[in-house]
Amino acid sequence: MEIGVPSSWRKIRERYNLIGSYCENCKKSFFPKRNICPNCRGNGKLIEKKFSNTGKIYSYTIVYSPASGFKDKVPYIIAIVKLEDGPMVIGNIVDSNPEEIEIGKEVEVSFRKWFEEKDGGLIHYGYAFKLK
Amino acid sequence: MNRVAVIGVGITKFGEHWDRSLRDLILEAGIKAIEDANLDGKEIEAIYGGTMASGYMTKQEHIGALIADYLGLNPIPSVRVEAACASGGLALREAYLAVAGGIYDIVVAGGVEKMTDIQTEEVTVALGEASDQEIELMQGVTFPALYALMARRHMYEYGTTEEQMAAVAVKNHRNAAKNEYAQFQKEIKIEDVLNSKVVADPLKVFDCSPITDGAAAVVLANMEIAKKYTDTPVEIIASSHATDTLAIQNRESLTSIKATRIAAQNAYKQAKVEPKDIKVCEVHDCFTIAEIIAIEDLGFFEKGKGGIATLDGETEIGGKVAINTSGGLKGCGHPVGATGIKQAVEITMQLRGDAGKRQVNAEIGMTHNVGGSGATCVIHIFKR
Numbered sequence: 001m002e003i004g005v006p007s008s009w010r011k012i013r014e015r016y017n018l019i020g021s022y023c024e025n026c027k028k029s030f031f032p033k034r035n036i037c038p039n040c041r042g043n044g045k046l047i048e049k050k051f052s053n054t055g056k057i058y059s060y061t062i063v064y065s066p067a068s069g070f071k072d073k074v075p076y077i078i079a080i081v082k083l084e085d086g087p088m089v090i091g092n093i094v095d096s097n098p099e100e101i102e103i104g105k106e107v108e109v110s111f112r113k114w115f116e117e118k119d120g121g122l123i124h125y126g127y128a129f130k131l132k
Numbered sequence: 133m134n135r136v137a138v139i140g141v142g143i144t145k146f147g148e149h150w151d152r153s154l155r156d157l158i159l160e161a162g163i164k165a166i167e168d169a170n171l172d173g174k175e176i177e178a179i180y181g182g183t184m185a186s187g188y189m190t191k192q193e194h195i196g197a198l199i200a201d202y203l204g205l206n207p208i209p210s211v212r213v214e215a216a217c218a219s220g221g222l223a224l225r226e227a228y229l230a231v232a233g234g235i236y237d238i239v240v241a242g243g244v245e246k247m248t249d250i251q252t253e254e255v256t257v258a259l260g261e262a263s264d265q266e267i268e269l270m271q272g273v274t275f276p277a278l279y280a281l282m283a284r285r286h287m288y289e290y291g292t293t294e295e296q297m298a299a300v301a302v303k304n305h306r307n308a309a310k311n312e313y314a315q316f317q318k319e320i321k322i323e324d325v326l327n328s329k330v331v332a333d334p335l336k337v338f339d340c341s342p343i344t345d346g347a348a349a350v351v352l353a354n355m356e357i358a359k360k361y362t363d364t365p366v367e368i369i370a371s372s373h374a375t376d377t378l379a380i381q382n383r384e385s386l387t388s389i390k391a392t393r394i395a396a397q398n399a400y401k402q403a404k405v406e407p408k409d410i411k412v413c414e415v416h417d418c419f420t421i422a423e424i425i426a427i428e429d430l431g432f433f434e435k436g437k438g439g440i441a442t443l444d445g446e447t448e449i450g451g452k453v454a455i456n457t458s459g460g461l462k463g464c465g466h467p468v469g470a471t472g473i474k475q476a477v478e479i480t481m482q483l484r485g486d487a488g489k490r491q492v493n494a495e496i497g498m499t500h501n502v503g504g505s506g507a508t509c510v511i512h513i514f515k516r
Contacts, residue, residue: 001257001269003270011266030382059282059288059386060281061277061284061334061335062330062332062333063273063274063333064329064330064332065256065274065276065332066256066272066274067253067257067260067274068251068254068257069257071253078271078277078332088381088382089381090379090380090381091271092271114272115270115272126270
């Protein structure tokens with residue numbers, strides 16, 4: 001899979017720091033960042049927000065058949081995490097065996113390689129989660 | 133609004149067509165539908181063709197004009213419609229709207245996907261593009277993984293089991309074995325599903341719809357002239373479409389598809405029917421858990437009871453509501469852009485009494501076509 005430099009580069013700040021949006025009108029958080037609040041639209045007041053580093057596993061799966069670009073990671077764990085002070089975020093759970101993963105377990109944010117493009121191409125990085 | 137009817141249907145065999153191209157598939161389904169409607173072609177005023185990823189999978193875009201070209205129907209307008217796995221259903225809806233709105237009297241709605249010209253891992257990427265690329269595909273979240281996340285949560289909240297999910301695949305293979313157009317012609321057992329290779333835990337190979345080549349087409353006509361062409365027009369009494377967030381992390385729930393619930397409410401209201409009036413329904417079972425969630429969201433079964441109902445045989449032919457008599461995406465195959473149209477072909481055949489060994493006695497039928505992990509849902513209700 002090839003993504004290309006500009007589309008990855010312009011997301012670096014958000015992906016490296018888990019930065020999203022918070023609407024001061026409806027008090028809801030969003031990740032990734034949004035330009036308008038989907039609840040309030042014209043009445044929304046969005047500000048940038050860096051989310052907490054902790055959350056709980058809401059659901060998870062262990063992937064054995066990868067998309068191209070992720071073959072060397074198999075099996076890998078994907079979870080939806082409910083952040084303590086914010087929205088749900090999907091991401092990899094790293095440094096754990098599949099047997100250790102359960103709904104409700106606490107995780108913290110970690111910074112990891114997402115994937116490497118073919119033949120020495122671009123390496124993409126971002127947030128991941130690990131068990132606390 | 134004009135009343136609209138299906139007056140002709142056409143479908144290719146679903147499967148691995150190594151010897152046939154995208155164009156060959158379009159041609160076969162299109163010509164069959166036009167002949168079935170007793171048209172010679174010049175009556176057709178416009179075409180709506182659904183395909184998801186022809187560019188990625190066959191390096192061919194500009195499908196609208198291509199369809200008209202190969203059916204010998206230039207210079208009429210021909211539109212390509214894309215809504216991931218709901219491309220076919222949405223093409224049907226666009227065609228319906230054009231006739232209902234009085235723009236045209238006779239149109240063709242088709243769907244096609246040619247998936248076996250590229251490697252499986254590349255198909256996984258192509259399908260993954262229907263998810264939220266920036267946060268899902270970029271992290272290695274495959275389509276089976278998205279539905280596995282829903283399955284795990286459904287199991288956690290309602291006690292749904294892997295055996296109940298397997299029962300969906302067993303039923304759909306049983307129905308497929310009665311459908312000459314289906315990719316799979318063999319029945320399977322619960323153990324075959326449970327013992328198959330894990331794709332994204334808890335989903336296994338036999339919980340997943342396959343990679344398929346195929347095409348399907350229907351001819352729609354204004355009801356007032358439909359009888360000129362056929363004695364058995366099947367009326368479309370509701371057409372609805374709803375959207376939701378692309379990424380599943382941003383949805384209200386993982387155990388229910390909101391776009392399905394909203395599209396269903398609107399469709400039932402339009403058609404003035406209730407879930408209990410639907411006796412045959414093609415639902416979007418891209419994964420076994422998707423069928424369980426769908427039959428709950430469509431109101432056939434209480435939330436959390438879809439798995440047990442399936443295991444108890446309530447969704448079999450002859451059960452409370454016959455679900456996926458064609459074999460569904462699981463058994464009949466899932467050429468992505470063709471699926472929504474295939475569903476309409478199956479329901480039309482059922483309501484005309486042309487469904488052979490899988491015939492259900494029904495007056496009203498429904499199709500439920502989902503795009504991606506639930507960001508698009510298109511529902512149609514049909515009446516004979």
